[in-house]
Amino acid sequence: MGATKSLEFSAKENRLAKYAKALAHPARVAILQLLAKKQACVCGDIVDELPLSQSTVSQHLKELKDAGLIKGDIEGAKVCYCIDEKEWKAAQSSLNQLFDSFKSGSNCC
Amino acid sequence: MGATKSLEFSAKENRLAKYAKALAHPARVAILQLLAKKQACVCGDIVDELPLSQSTVSQHLKELKDAGLIKGDIEGAKVCYCIDEKEWKAAQSSLNQLFDSFKSGSNCC
DNA sequence: TAATTATATCGCAATATTACGATTGATTTT
DNA sequence: AAAATCAATCGTAATATTGCGATATAATTA
Numbered sequence: 001m002g003a004t005k006s007l008e009f010s011a012k013e014n015r016l017a018k019y020a021k022a023l024a025h026p027a028r029v030a031i032l033q034l035l036a037k038k039q040a041c042v043c044g045d046i047v048d049e050l051p052l053s054q055s056t057v058s059q060h061l062k063e064l065k066d067a068g069l070i071k072g073d074i075e076g077a078k079v080c081y082c083i084d085e086k087e088w089k090a091a092q093s094s095l096n097q098l099f100d101s102f103k104s105g106s107n108c109c
Numbered sequence: 110m111g112a113t114k115s116l117e118f119s120a121k122e123n124r125l126a127k128y129a130k131a132l133a134h135p136a137r138v139a140i141l142q143l144l145a146k147k148q149a150c151v152c153g154d155i156v157d158e159l160p161l162s163q164s165t166v167s168q169h170l171k172e173l174k175d176a177g178l179i180k181g182d183i184e185g186a187k188v189c190y191c192i193d194e195k196e197w198k199a200a201q202s203s204l205n206q207l208f209d210s211f212k213s214g215s216n217c218c
Numbered sequence: 219t220a221a222t223t224a225t226a227t228c229g230c231a232a233t234a235t236t237a238c239g240a241t242t243g244a245t246t247t248t
Numbered sequence: 249a250a251a252a253t254c255a256a257t258c259g260t261a262a263t264a265t266t267g268c269g270a271t272a273t274a275a276t277t278a
Binding site: 085 | 113115117118119122123125126130131132134135137138141142144146147150160161182184189190191192194197200201204205207210211213214215217
């Protein structure tokens with residue numbers, strides 16, 4: 001055992017979990033902050049900003065890309081990473097939908 | 110190796126990652142949905158709603174509690190779980206802060 | 219074209235997560 | 249008091265994540 005029982009849950013729940021998982025590491029949060037502020041789009045610049053090796057950063061970038069939150073544009077030898085606006089908004093809305101489903105003061109205990 | 114280098118990142122980044130991690134599993138998303146809708150506060154009711162064993166659900170509840178998102182009230186032999194309103198809002202705000210730091214159309218590529 | 223630069227991927231080790239049955243320690247119920 | 253119920257924890261197995269060095273591949277520069 002140990003495999004996640006994803007199939008037992010709804011598509012919506014899995015989608016939300018997927019987005020959350022992408023944000024579930026401080027390095028990936030840091031990368032997204034950089035990209036959001038547009039201070040570093042090129043992979044190498046991101047590597048320079050983080051206390052991690054090139055290969056590790058590359059892996060985190062891949063995870064963010066797999067989650068759909070960012071996309072990479074090849075520019076010659078370099079790669080320019082950017083936030084995927086559409087998915088970014090989908091993720092935010094997905095998360096807020098959960099948060100907003102709780103009404104203030106409606107707690108049973 | 111393999112240990113997360115949390116200490117190399119800011120408190121803010123780690124806090125956001127901590128909240129995201131709590132939401133990074135469909136079972137925990139499902140639990141929070143239930144609690145938000147207040148249809149099931151008692152641990153046993155949550156177990157009945159999920160396709161997971163009692164011990165596994167208990168573990169997920171513990172993780173949500175450790176992240177601060179929920180709290181458990183002992184009511185005799187039962188335990189009533191509820192969303193922690195304060196942390197819930199803190200988590201939402203923390204996440205939205207990141208999402209809102211990206212301005213539409215400001216992409217470099 | 220050779221050397222350099224930029225990024226991705228492979229292989230591995232360490233650690234963390236997911237899941238469950240069994241057990242434990244409480245509270246209720248009988 | 250004995251039996252049943254509720255939920256946390258322990259132990260363990262399977263799987264996933266994190267991290268890095270080494271290597272591979274592609275583009276750029278000398």
